[in-house]
Amino acid sequence: MISRRKRYRFPEAQRITGVIILWTFLSLVGCSSVFQQVKTSLGLNPEQGLEMALTRTPAQWEEAKARAAAVDPKVTKGMKLNRDPALNKRLQTMVDRLRAVSHASQIPFRVKIIESEQINAFNTGGELVYVYTGLINDVKSDDELAGILAHEMGHGIGAHLQREQRSMFLPSIGAALTSIALQNKNADQVIGLVNQAASSGYSRRHEREADILAVVYTYRAGYNPLSFEDFFQRIRKRADQVKQKKEKGLRKNYVAYQQTAQNLERKKKDFAISNSNLQKHPHSRQARNQFQRTRVNLQKGKKEHDRQYMRYQESYQSYAQAVSQLFPIFQSHPADPERVDIITSTYQYLKGEIPLAQTPSSVQYIMPVVEKIGR
Ligand SMILES: [Zn+2]
Numbered sequence: 001m002i003s004r005r006k007r008y009r010f011p012e013a014q015r016i017t018g019v020i021i022l023w024t025f026l027s028l029v030g031c032s033s034v035f036q037q038v039k040t041s042l043g044l045n046p047e048q049g050l051e052m053a054l055t056r057t058p059a060q061w062e063e064a065k066a067r068a069a070a071v072d073p074k075v076t077k078g079m080k081l082n083r084d085p086a087l088n089k090r091l092q093t094m095v096d097r098l099r100a101v102s103h104a105s106q107i108p109f110r111v112k113i114i115e116s117e118q119i120n121a122f123n124t125g126g127e128l129v130y131v132y133t134g135l136i137n138d139v140k141s142d143d144e145l146a147g148i149l150a151h152e153m154g155h156g157i158g159a160h161l162q163r164e165q166r167s168m169f170l171p172s173i174g175a176a177l178t179s180i181a182l183q184n185k186n187a188d189q190v191i192g193l194v195n196q197a198a199s200s201g202y203s204r205r206h207e208r209e210a211d212i213l214a215v216v217y218t219y220r221a222g223y224n225p226l227s228f229e230d231f232f233q234r235i236r237k238r239a240d241q242v243k244q245k246k247e248k249g250l251r252k253n254y255v256a257y258q259q260t261a262q263n264l265e266r267k268k269k270d271f272a273i274s275n276s277n278l279q280k281h282p283h284s285r286q287a288r289n290q291f292q293r294t295r296v297n298l299q300k301g302k303k304e305h306d307r308q309y310m311r312y313q314e315s316y317q318s319y320a321q322a323v324s325q326l327f328p329i330f331q332s333h334p335a336d337p338e339r340v341d342i343i344t345s346t347y348q349y350l351k352g353e354i355p356l357a358q359t360p361s362s363v364q365y366i367m368p369v370v371e372k373i374g375r
Helices: 011-029 033-044 046-054 058-076 085-100 133-138 142-157 160-164 171-178 187-198 204-221 227-280 285-331 339-350 361-373
Strands: 110-115 121-123 128-132
Touching: 046 160, 046 361, 058 110, 058 128, 085 110, 085 142, 085 204, 110 133, 121 142, 128 133, 128 142, 142 160, 142 204, 142 227, 160 204, 171 285, 187 227, 187 285, 204 227, 204 339, 204 361, 227 285, 227 339, 339 361
Parallel strands: 110 128
Antiparallel strands: 121 128
16 A cells, blocks of 8 residues: 655655654554564565464464554554453454464464444454444444454454554544644645555555455354445445535635635735825824724734634644544555455455456465365
8 A cells, every 4th residue: 555656745745654654663562572573575476474473473473462462552552442241252253263264273363352433453463453433333244344353353463563664553644634734834735645654554455455364264163254245335425424524614714714814915915005195194184083993904914814723724634634534444445456355355255156267366376375284
């Protein structure tokens, strides 16, 4: 994913992205040589990187778990965990079912349910899978939920965080968005910055790996592997609508704000003229009246300008809030034109309906590794 298209246009975006990457880098500095190994191999040979990830030893997994445990307080800071036994049991049972047929059946994957309206789920590289109640409330079936869980487990099992040396540490998005200052920026620049700040997820290659692993695991566990995509398309459609609406509001408020800025300039000029006129004709009643009128107008103009700036700022905050809620799931799962094809053909291949040669190239390089290792 990671679109770099706007990176060089806005220095501030660079700074924000830099902060996110730096944070991530710092958080990974403590990582094991195992991950270095996995990561190094990726550069030359992605298949080998995947194979190394899928065949990690118990000791290597312990390191991943230690890292996840270290990140956990940051992830859950200020968050309320859902303690409903029935809900926790329902999700944990699903995770156990998927784990049993995964490449990490020995790893006790654990679900943590976070109370939040956000539609979000992620894994921090170890055995912890975080799911937000907003997502749970939104899924239409266990098949959809299983696909999401399997995909997140796929990121963990594929060691994507370690192999990319980048984090999808989600709470940082909100902070990055908050730090975007509106001053001297038009609506489109702001929208560019927001998109930049929000894009820090996994690479497309690793998304595809996670998708393919999710299809394999859900298929093996007896869930419908295609439901994940149903969920995704539904949510994306809704997210796009919300985002477009908010962007429209932001642009509209910016135009209105610009209008008040122009009005203010005109009023400043009028005031300057009447002021100098009054200096020249200090005893003219007309000059004094005009001076007072333009002064009142100038004050009104300033107020209107400030008010409209507030409105622009408010619409930005509302937009940023929407994006930070919508993006967690989309930042790591950006639109991939091949996604449906990859998921569908992996499923068809597993069912024996098509040969591997008829699947997209990403399936052709991932599936042989998956099959070689088996479970
Ligand atoms: Zn993903």
